[in-house]
Amino acid sequence: MTDRYAEHRQIARTLGVDAVALVPGPNFVRLFHQDFHSHERPLIVLVPVDGAPAALVPNLELRSFDLLKFEGEVFDWRDQTGYADAFAALARHMPLTSVAVEGQVMRVFVHHAMATAWPGLRVVDAERQISGLRLHKSPAEVAALEDAIRLSERALQRTLDQVRIGQTEKDIEQILTLSLFAEGAEEQSFGPIVAAGDNSARPHAHARADYAVKAGDALLLDFGGRKGGFCADITRTVFLGHASDEAQAVYDTVLRANMAGHAITRPGVTAHDIDDAVSRVMEASPYADRIRTKTGHGLGRDVHEAPYIMRGNHQIMEAGMVFTNEPGLYQIGSFGVRIEDDVLVTDDGCRSLTTFPKDLMILP
Amino acid sequence: MTDRYAEHRQIARTLGVDAVALVPGPNFVRLFHQDFHSHERPLIVLVPVDGAPAALVPNLELRSFDLLKFEGEVFDWRDQTGYADAFAALARHMPLTSVAVEGQVMRVFVHHAMATAWPGLRVVDAERQISGLRLHKSPAEVAALEDAIRLSERALQRTLDQVRIGQTEKDIEQILTLSLFAEGAEEQSFGPIVAAGDNSARPHAHARADYAVKAGDALLLDFGGRKGGFCADITRTVFLGHASDEAQAVYDTVLRANMAGHAITRPGVTAHDIDDAVSRVMEASPYADRIRTKTGHGLGRDVHEAPYIMRGNHQIMEAGMVFTNEPGLYQIGSFGVRIEDDVLVTDDGCRSLTTFPKDLMILP
Numbered sequence: 001m002t003d004r005y006a007e008h009r010q011i012a013r014t015l016g017v018d019a020v021a022l023v024p025g026p027n028f029v030r031l032f033h034q035d036f037h038s039h040e041r042p043l044i045v046l047v048p049v050d051g052a053p054a055a056l057v058p059n060l061e062l063r064s065f066d067l068l069k070f071e072g073e074v075f076d077w078r079d080q081t082g083y084a085d086a087f088a089a090l091a092r093h094m095p096l097t098s099v100a101v102e103g104q105v106m107r108v109f110v111h112h113a114m115a116t117a118w119p120g121l122r123v124v125d126a127e128r129q130i131s132g133l134r135l136h137k138s139p140a141e142v143a144a145l146e147d148a149i150r151l152s153e154r155a156l157q158r159t160l161d162q163v164r165i166g167q168t169e170k171d172i173e174q175i176l177t178l179s180l181f182a183e184g185a186e187e188q189s190f191g192p193i194v195a196a197g198d199n200s201a202r203p204h205a206h207a208r209a210d211y212a213v214k215a216g217d218a219l220l221l222d223f224g225g226r227k228g229g230f231c232a233d234i235t236r237t238v239f240l241g242h243a244s245d246e247a248q249a250v251y252d253t254v255l256r257a258n259m260a261g262h263a264i265t266r267p268g269v270t271a272h273d274i275d276d277a278v279s280r281v282m283e284a285s286p287y288a289d290r291i292r293t294k295t296g297h298g299l300g301r302d303v304h305e306a307p308y309i310m311r312g313n314h315q316i317m318e319a320g321m322v323f324t325n326e327p328g329l330y331q332i333g334s335f336g337v338r339i340e341d342d343v344l345v346t347d348d349g350c351r352s353l354t355t356f357p358k359d360l361m362i363l364p
Numbered sequence: 365m366t367d368r369y370a371e372h373r374q375i376a377r378t379l380g381v382d383a384v385a386l387v388p389g390p391n392f393v394r395l396f397h398q399d400f401h402s403h404e405r406p407l408i409v410l411v412p413v414d415g416a417p418a419a420l421v422p423n424l425e426l427r428s429f430d431l432l433k434f435e436g437e438v439f440d441w442r443d444q445t446g447y448a449d450a451f452a453a454l455a456r457h458m459p460l461t462s463v464a465v466e467g468q469v470m471r472v473f474v475h476h477a478m479a480t481a482w483p484g485l486r487v488v489d490a491e492r493q494i495s496g497l498r499l500h501k502s503p504a505e506v507a508a509l510e511d512a513i514r515l516s517e518r519a520l521q522r523t524l525d526q527v528r529i530g531q532t533e534k535d536i537e538q539i540l541t542l543s544l545f546a547e548g549a550e551e552q553s554f555g556p557i558v559a560a561g562d563n564s565a566r567p568h569a570h571a572r573a574d575y576a577v578k579a580g581d582a583l584l585l586d587f588g589g590r591k592g593g594f595c596a597d598i599t600r601t602v603f604l605g606h607a608s609d610e611a612q613a614v615y616d617t618v619l620r621a622n623m624a625g626h627a628i629t630r631p632g633v634t635a636h637d638i639d640d641a642v643s644r645v646m647e648a649s650p651y652a653d654r655i656r657t658k659t660g661h662g663l664g665r666d667v668h669e670a671p672y673i674m675r676g677n678h679q680i681m682e683a684g685m686v687f688t689n690e691p692g693l694y695q696i697g698s699f700g701v702r703i704e705d706d707v708l709v710t711d712d713g714c715r716s717l718t719t720f721p722k723d724l725m726i727l728p
Contacts, residue, residue, distance in 0.1 A: 037554060037568050039668035040468055040661075060567045060657045063696055079658040079674050080639075103473035104404055108465055111472050112489050125476050170550075177545045181538060190401060191551060203424045204401050275444075293424045294443040297404075304403035311444045332427055 004031065008047040011129045017098035017122070019048040020130065021114070025105040026301035027130050029229055032068045036061055042083055042110045045070075046094055054094050056086050087117035100126035134300050135307065136320035141300065142344060144230040145322060146353050148185070149342055152225045152232035153356045155179035163363055165215055165240055169194050169207035176223055185225025189233055189303045192223035200237065201336040203293055203328065215241030218335040219363075224303065231303040233324050234354055235340030238361040250287055250329050250337050251360050257281040257327035258339045258358070261295060261309075265325075265343060265350035271313040278327050279311070287329045290336075296324035299342055321345045322353070368395065372411040375493045381462040381486070383412040384494065385478070389469040390665035391494050393593055396432045400425055406447055406474045409434075410458055418458050420450050451481035464490035498664050499671065500684035505664065506708060508592040509686060510717050512549070513706055516589045516596035517720045519543035527727055529579055529604055533558050533571035540587055549589025553597055553667040556587035564601065565700040567657055567692065579605030582699040583727075588667065595667040597688050598718055599704030602725040614651055614693050614701050615724045621645040621691035622703045622722070625659060625673075629689075629707060629714035635677040642691050643675070651693045654700075660688035663706055685709045686717070 003009070008020040008031075022028050022045045024036040036043050041058040043065075052072040057065045059078045073093055077086035096118050101111070103125030115121055137145065158179040163172055173194040180188060195205035196213040200220040213219060217240045224232035237254075239247060257278045264277040275295040282291050294310035299322050307315045309323050322345070328338030341354040367373070372384040372395075386392050386409045388400040400407050405422040407429075416436040421429045423440045437457055441450035460482050465475070467489030479485055501509065522543040527536055537558040544552060559569035560577040564584040577583060581604045588596035601618075603611060621642045628641040639659040646655050658674035663686050671679045673687050686709070692702030705718040 035570070040672070063566045063694075064568055064570075079672065080676050101472055103476060104471055106472045107468055108470045108472065108475050108487070109467035109489055109491060111475060112467060123472070125473055127473060173550075174545060174548075178542060181541045181545065184538075186534075186537075187555060202427045204428055206399070206428075308404070308443065330427075 005047045005053060007133050008130070009049050011126060012047070012049045012100055015100050015124055015126060015129065017100045017124055018096045019046045019094070020100045020126065021046050021106070022130070023102065023106050023110060025102065026134065026305070027102055027105070030134060030301060034064065034067050036064065042113060044110065046090070046096075046099070048094060054090060056083065056090050083113060084116070087113050091117040096121060098122035098124065100124045100130065102130050103127040128306065131302070131305055134305060135298070136318065137300060137322055137344070138320070141230065142322070144228040145232070145300065145342070148225055148227045148230045148232040149234065149353050151183040151185055151227060152180065152223065152234055153354070155183045155185070155225065156221065156223075156234065156236060156356060158183070159221070160238065160361070160363060163213070163219065163240075166212050168209055168212050169196055169199065170209040172213070172219070173207040176221060180223070180225045183225065185227055187226040189224035189226045189231035193220065195220045196240075197335060198333050201330040201332050201334060203330060203336070203338070213240055216244065218247060218337060220336060220338055222338065222340065229301050231299060231301070233299050233303055233340065233342060234356065235326055235338045236356060236358070236361075237337045237339065238363055240363050243360060243362055247335065247337070248360060250290075253282055253285040253287055254327050254329055254337045254339050255358055258325055258341065261325040261327070262341070262343065262350060262352060265317065265345060266348065267318050267345060269317050271307045271309045271315045271317065272311050274317070274325075275310045278325070282327060282329060290329035290331050292330050293326075293328060296326045296340070298323050317345050319345050319347045369411045369417060371497050372494070373413050375490060376411070376413045376464055379464050379488055379490060379493065381464045381488055382460045383410045383458070384464045384490065385410050385470070386494070387466065387470050387474060389466065390498065390669070391466055391469070394498060394665060398428065398431050400428065406477060408474065410454070410460075410463070412458060418454060420447065420454050447477060448480070451477050455481040460485060462486035462488065464488045464494065466494050467491040492670065495666070495669055498669060499662070500682065501664060501686055501708070502684070505594065506686070508594040509596070509664065509706070512589050512591040512594050512596040513598065513717050515547040515549055515591060516544065516587065516598055517718070519547045519549070519589065520585065520587075520598065520600060520720060522547070523585070524602065524725075524727060527577070527583065527604075530576050532573055532576050533560055533563065534573040536577070536583070537571040540585060544587070544589045547589065549591055551590040553588035553590045553595035557584065559584045560604075561699060562697050565694040565696050565698060567694060567700070567702070577604055580608065582611060582701060584700060584702055586702065586704065593665050595663060595665070597663055597667050597704065597706060598720065599690055599702045600720060600722070601701045601703065602727055604727050607724060607726055611699065611701075612724060617646055617649040617651055618691050618693055618701045618703050619722055622689055622705065625689040625691070626705070626707065626714060626716060629681065629709060630712065631681060631683050631709060633681050635671045635673045635679045635681065636675050638681070638689075639674045642689065646691060646693060654693035654695050656694045657690075657692060660690045660704070662687050681709050683709050683711045
């Protein structure tokens with residue numbers, strides 16, 4: 001019988017710690033095919049180097065936890081009594097001196113509860129190793145990603161068909177959101193970015209209720225639907241009514257940078273190489289001072305995951321990895337342009353899972 | 365000139381720590397009226413007992429951070445170089461031996477970065493104190509909550525009008541989600557729970573794509589829209605086609621428990637008293653063994669916040685507090701019923717902000 005914890009045990013062994021601790025989130029879902037609303041209630045699974053796992057579970061989640069067909073002891077706790085006793089019982093059941101955790105997922109209150117239950121516990125941030133198990137996407141996972149991307153592209157088309165001068169950024173955000181769910185998204189990958197005019201120059205802008213889009217504006221839409229546990233993440237920048245010469249030149253530069261990223265990507269190049277190829281296009285342009293971000297990030301169950309596509313990251317790209325290629329140029333107070341594709345590394349190159357056109361588009 | 369950090373400085377003083385550290389989330393938004401996509405990039409604001417605050421901000425967020433009109437020094441960092449140097453510079457700028465953090469918001473990787481930058485730092489989980497600043501809702505905040513609740517109720521009506529026997533839980537979830545956004549929600553307060561039949565007996569169920577609702581099923585909908593930063597959280601349980609005698613009796617019990625919660629709530633009673641009054645109704649029924657949760661939780665910018673309405677919590681209720689009154693009875697393998705209102709404590713009692721009817725409803 002296969003041990004579904006084999007990879008996690010290996011991580012613990014390699015790091016020289018007694019166990020891996022998992023909390024609800026993308027790694028948890030990949031392993032157990034179930035997620036939990038966590039909020040103020042800790043839920044934790046401990047996978048030791050050898051032997052049965054153990055878990056700490058809120059009592060009200062026990063019937064949902066049953067769906068995991070969990071192999072080990074479960075220590076439940078009720079809201080009325082709190083979780084300290086359950087942590088103590090878990091610690092007696094599985095003595096630990098060190099543990100590897102997902103540093104970007106686990107919150108400090110769980111960390112503190114563990115430090116109390118296992119005095120002197122050494123907590124190692126193994127985000128990179130644990131989430132690293134998600135680096136290579138299986139064909140089924142790629143298919144799920146493509147499904148999310150296709151529906152997101154249909155939602156984008158639906159949205160652009162409805163955009164009109166005079167709508168606010170918030171209006172357009174609502175159209176985009178409704179379109180995503182109408183096309184079958186189960187969730188949004190993240191709160192979408194719908195930003196026009198000067199707001200498009202903020203890489204992570206928030207839609208404004210008091211700004212109506214006007215002729216000449218850049219309109220940047222960065223969004224994605226999630227389906228079957230996988231996230232799309234797409235950006236397109238369009239123009240309303242007309243695009244100035246400068247806007248066209250900037251758009252062309254960003255598009256060439258994006259294409260340079262596609263062109264260089266194949267197994268064996270590094271994340272550094274890709275960012276370098278993309279960035280060099282923009283650095284050689286008159287707009288070098290408008291660069292504000294790295295080229296991209298991995299994409300899968302989480303909308304930001306490894307590999308991070310940036311200079312200095314010498315991680316070697318391999319077939320099955322998926323990342324965003326999203327160069328942008330942002331002129332503070334004026335406008336920004338970003339073009340973002342989701343790219344799969346293949347055996348002999350790469351394939352853009354995003355297929356939405358990238359020619360400069362001017363909406364009427 | 366008012367010091368917008370006065371409350372946070374007071375918390376630090378009371379706890380005997382050098383500063384409060386805030387990260388993006390509900391407390392951050394309350395203070396600064398801006399939120400940030402955080403993901404893998406730390407952003408932190410330090411508020412010392414006296415003197416100017418300081419911040420660590422990802423470079424690509426600087427133009428969004430400008431909107432805060434921040435009073436102190438800002439240490440930015442770029443993806444390409446990482447955040448360790450910025451943390452070190454922040455630590456030189458503001459030496460700390462102890463800091464209070466939001467334990468349910470801050471993640472372990474930020475905690476680790478702080479522990480590295482300030483060796484020996486004592487990190488105190490002050491979630492209760494910091495989020496406690498959100499306990500009392502101002503009239504404007506109550507109005508924002510009511511706005512979110514009203515639109516959520518309209519979305520519920522819209523959804524129930526469209527529910528048909530033979531739809532899957534996922535179909536109904538999609539209808540509900542589209543209805544929320546169509547009615548003006550900016551986000552969902554949380555991934556909605558749409559559960560029928562045996563799935564309704566899981567307090568935090570996930571909608572199934574392979575279960576079609578059938579006559580006689582309970583259909584539990586727990587959901588809410590977020591608008592203006594505030595969350596609705598409503599549950600209604602309806603029946604399809606017909607409701608068995610047992611279902612009617614269980615529904616009646618839960619409704620009486622919910623009403624008992626409304627009846628007892630006024631300034632001066634404790635969270636314990638409310639849960640006790642609600643629970644006693646269910647404990648005195650033939651269904652006592654189906655109780656699985658506390659009565660409820662506070663509601664505001666976060667969908668789960670203080671005050672937690674449970675026995676053992678002797679927090680005194682005061683005017684301006686808002687909480688969910690959500691008793692439920694869950695029979696594993698059979699069905700569950702939950703009725704959830706959002707309740708405001710007023711000067712002389714309480715007012716249910718939720719006004720959607722609670723009579724047993726049988727959809728055709």
